[in-house]
Amino acid sequence: MEGRPLDERNLIASAKNGDTQAFEQLVRTHQGIALRVAYLVVRDSSEAEDVTQDAFVKAYRSLDRFQIEAPFRPWLLRIVRNEALNQVRSTKRRERLALQVTRDPVSGDAASSPETEVLRLEERGHLLGLIEALPERFRSVLYCRYLLDLSEEETAAILELPVGTVKSRGSRALQRLRNSFAVENRDSK
Amino acid sequence: MSTESRLESMLASLGDSIEWPEPSPHLSTRVKARIESDQPTAAGRRFWRRPAIAAVAVLLVTLVFVFSPAARQAAADWLGAAGIRIGLTTDQTPTTGAELDLGEVTPLDEVGDAVDFQLRAPSGEFPGVPDAVYLHDNGQVTMVWDGTSNLPAAGDTGIGLLLTQYSAAGGQLAQKSIGPETGVQRLTVEGQPALWIEGAIHTFTLLDQAGNPIEETTRLAANVLLWEMNGVNHRLETTGDLQSSLAIVETLEPLP
Numbered sequence: 001m002e003g004r005p006l007d008e009r010n011l012i013a014s015a016k017n018g019d020t021q022a023f024e025q026l027v028r029t030h031q032g033i034a035l036r037v038a039y040l041v042v043r044d045s046s047e048a049e050d051v052t053q054d055a056f057v058k059a060y061r062s063l064d065r066f067q068i069e070a071p072f073r074p075w076l077l078r079i080v081r082n083e084a085l086n087q088v089r090s091t092k093r094r095e096r097l098a099l100q101v102t103r104d105p106v107s108g109d110a111a112s113s114p115e116t117e118v119l120r121l122e123e124r125g126h127l128l129g130l131i132e133a134l135p136e137r138f139r140s141v142l143y144c145r146y147l148l149d150l151s152e153e154e155t156a157a158i159l160e161l162p163v164g165t166v167k168s169r170g171s172r173a174l175q176r177l178r179n180s181f182a183v184e185n186r187d188s189k
Numbered sequence: 190m191s192t193e194s195r196l197e198s199m200l201a202s203l204g205d206s207i208e209w210p211e212p213s214p215h216l217s218t219r220v221k222a223r224i225e226s227d228q229p230t231a232a233g234r235r236f237w238r239r240p241a242i243a244a245v246a247v248l249l250v251t252l253v254f255v256f257s258p259a260a261r262q263a264a265a266d267w268l269g270a271a272g273i274r275i276g277l278t279t280d281q282t283p284t285t286g287a288e289l290d291l292g293e294v295t296p297l298d299e300v301g302d303a304v305d306f307q308l309r310a311p312s313g314e315f316p317g318v319p320d321a322v323y324l325h326d327n328g329q330v331t332m333v334w335d336g337t338s339n340l341p342a343a344g345d346t347g348i349g350l351l352l353t354q355y356s357a358a359g360g361q362l363a364q365k366s367i368g369p370e371t372g373v374q375r376l377t378v379e380g381q382p383a384l385w386i387e388g389a390i391h392t393f394t395l396l397d398q399a400g401n402p403i404e405e406t407t408r409l410a411a412n413v414l415l416w417e418m419n420g421v422n423h424r425l426e427t428t429g430d431l432q433s434s435l436a437i438v439e440t441l442e443p444l445p
Contacts (some may be wrong), residue, residue, distance in 0.1 A: 006239040006266060020224055020225050021221070021406060023220075023221065023224065024217045024218065024220065024221040025217075026221050027216065027217040028217045031212040031216050031217060032211075032212060033208055035209075035211075035212050035216075036209050036210075039209065039210055045210035048210055049210070049216065052212070052216065053216060053220055053223070057219040057220060057223050058380075060220075060224045061224075077232070082380050083380065084378065085379075086379065086380055086418075086419075089307070089309075089418065089419050089443065099205075099207055099208075100207070100208040101205070101206045101207060101208070102206070102208040111342050121206070121275075124203060124206045127196070127199050127200070127203065128206075129201065129208075135312065136312050136442060137312060137313055137314070137440065140389060142200075142384055146200045146203050147200070147203060147207060148204065149204055151337060155227055159439070160435070160436070160439050161436070161439075165196065165229055170262060174196075175201075181195075181196050
């Protein structure tokens with residue numbers, strides 16, 4: 001269950017009553033992760049921004065159907081994802097730009113040499129490539145769980161799947177990644 | 190460090206390594222301005238700029254319903270699905286699977302090249318790869334899944350699920366005739382207005398733009414989900430419930 005501060009619930013209640021400033025505050029709170037969700041689908045920064053903007057507008061118009069007790073973030077992100085999918089379908093685009101790894105989150109470690117950091121970046125880029133090569137049903141679960149750092153419950157809500165399916169797909173996706181890593185390690189020896 | 194623990198460690202911090210876009214400083218104010226002025230979404234504006242869609246929408250508005258005009262007008266108002274219209278009938282004669290007349294069996298990896306719209310197929314484990322794919326000479330593509338213990342066959346057809354797709358702008362109209370025992374539910378599918386029809390046998394008639402029948406197929410169908418997406422009409426017929434149907438829709442992906 002998503003932990004939601006009381007003031008967010010108040011903001012949602014105000015927005016449901018037509019308070020656009022309250023909704024603007026909700027946009028500021030969630031725009032970062034919303035943009036990431038859109039970007040994962042459309043793979044273009046400016047397009048993702050347009051999609052995110054459209055999705056927020058749709059969410060506002062749908063607020064009357066949102067249950068105030070329900071988690072807000074997954075509800076919102078589901079709208080963002082669907083809007084992004086619609087955008088990709090409407091342009092009939094088939095190719096996807098690859099995600100880029102640009103920094104090592106553990107850089108600065110005193111024990112790390114520049115060579116080690118380059119190696120880490122290469123490893124992460126390679127891992128990302130393995131995830132990107134997975135079938136969509138596995139890839140989308142890993143995106144939500146690891147790239148967006150969402151809970152299993154949030155992932156289930158966004159992908160509109162049962163939590164059990166998210167667990168099983170996540171488990172199978174990890175197994176595939178482990179197998180790929182094991183094969184590569186064996187080959188490199 | 191073992192391969193497994195290194196993998197999990199890398200996964201845990203992978204999101205922090207990605208080159209993510211940052212929201213523009215004006216995103217929230219733009220959203221606020223739009224909801225205050227109640228502008229249509231950018232996607233909506235793009236949609237209505239498409240001449241074919243606009244033309245079909247005009248056609249839909251001008252359609253004259255023969256039976257129960259008020260009910261059908263209400264349905265047309267919220268259906269908004271290009272090329273789909275709804276009629277009422279008391280003719281509910283079931284047919285067998287042998288009379289489905291879905292066209293020629295065509296390999297899944299070839300059928301996309303035979304139509305002028307982007308064909309999609311479920312990508313999830315359920316229902317899996319279609320047991321057969323048919324291409325009709327009227328341009329309709331139908332994917333067929335045999336009945337299973339989880340998805341009983343409809344009547345004596347042996348079929349548990351049909352997914353039919355066809356161009357909404359191709360000059361064809363699918364008239365959905367609904368008997369008195371049928372329940373119709375309004376809902377949103379893929380962000381578009383949609384219909385969920387359950388509880389009785391349906392009669393399908395294909396009409397050309399002038400309203401003349403060009404093909405007529407009667408089939409046994411327990412439940413039907415109808416929606417239009419990106420200029421393509423979708424008709425999902427299944428013995429399954431609405432939830433399982435929506436789960437299938439969620440997995441639809443364009444065929445390469």
